[in-house]
Amino acid sequence: MDHPTGAYSIFFTSLANPNRLQIINVLRQGRKNVTQLCKATGFEQTMISHNLKRLERCGMVMAEQKGKFRYYSLNKETIKPLMSLIDSHMKEYCCKILEEEKRGA
Amino acid sequence: MDHPTGAYSIFFTSLANPNRLQIINVLRQGRKNVTQLCKATGFEQTMISHNLKRLERCGMVMAEQKGKFRYYSLNKETIKPLMSLIDSHMKEYCCKILEEEKRGA
DNA sequence: TCCATACATGACACAAATATCATATGATAT
DNA sequence: ATATCATATGATATTTGTGTCATGTATGGA
Numbered sequence: 110m111d112h113p114t115g116a117y118s119i120f121f122t123s124l125a126n127p128n129r130l131q132i133i134n135v136l137r138q139g140r141k142n143v144t145q146l147c148k149a150t151g152f153e154q155t156m157i158s159h160n161l162k163r164l165e166r167c168g169m170v171m172a173e174q175k176g177k178f179r180y181y182s183l184n185k186e187t188i189k190p191l192m193s194l195i196d197s198h199m200k201e202y203c204c205k206i207l208e209e210e211k212r213g214a
Numbered sequence: 215m216d217h218p219t220g221a222y223s224i225f226f227t228s229l230a231n232p233n234r235l236q237i238i239n240v241l242r243q244g245r246k247n248v249t250q251l252c253k254a255t256g257f258e259q260t261m262i263s264h265n266l267k268r269l270e271r272c273g274m275v276m277a278e279q280k281g282k283f284r285y286y287s288l289n290k291e292t293i294k295p296l297m298s299l300i301d302s303h304m305k306e307y308c309c310k311i312l313e314e315e316k317r318g319a
Numbered sequence: 320t321c322c323a324t325a326c327a328t329g330a331c332a333c334a335a336a337t338a339t340c341a342t343a344t345g346a347t348a349t
Numbered sequence: 350a351t352a353t354c355a356t357a358t359g360a361t362a363t364t365t366g367t368g369t370c371a372t373g374t375a376t377g378g379a
Contacts, residue, residue, distance in 0.1 A: 114235040121230035130219035168307025202273025
């Protein structure tokens with residue numbers, strides 16, 4: 110870890126939120142504009158935009174303007190290996206957390 | 215992402231804090247007990263313990279009792295690839311954040 | 320047994336993050 | 350031009366996270 114911890118902190122904080130993770134999850138299917146993300150998640154438009162901005166700042170998503178619409182796509186280079194890394198970590202070391210989650214704790 | 219987003223959220227939140235990241239950073243040198251961590255970081259004992267508990271819950275660190283002392287060691291299986299993944303992500307996509315950090319923004 | 324050391328836990332005040340509300344901007348069509 | 354749809358931005362109340370203080374528990378030595 111040769112960078113200041115603050116940079117990491119910003120990065121992780123962006124992923125440390127269930128709503129943002131859900132947005133990310135929807136974007137895994139492919140790029141979507143804001144309205145589509147609203148429908149897919151059930152979240153409000155302003156909330157989506159705020160959160161997308163944050164994800165964009167960290168390079169997790171990229172935006173592309175198409176007429177009236179603004180399409181967001183996932184940075185799969187990072188997200189995919191990151192998520193599978195954490196998946197396998199959780200399976201091995203975080204049984205408790207996963208069980209709590211499943212029970213709805 | 216086949217797990218509930220809450221589990222990921224707990225995981226990332228644990229890494230989304232400069233003090234915890236600093237603890238992790240010290241543990242990279244090798245296992246340490248609480249007192250050693252206090253000296254190395256300059257943090258208070260209670261704070262260290264609280265944060266270690268949190269990291270332990272997520273499987274980021276493991277504890278081992280040795281007489282009066284309790285040694286914590288890093289789960290390198292996860293931390294090492296995780297950090298290098300994020301390092302390369304940052305270098306490629308987060309130039310802005312890193313510059314802000316260096317300027318002390 | 321008593322004391323000191325090492326560490327953990329609980330409660331709470333403070334700080335940061337978040338969603339929401341109101342509003343602004345930007346694009347297209349009429 | 351202006352009305353409408355799509356999205357962004359700013360301010361703020363509320364929720365969540367954090368460090369600290371006070372205190373508790375465990376271990377080992379005198």
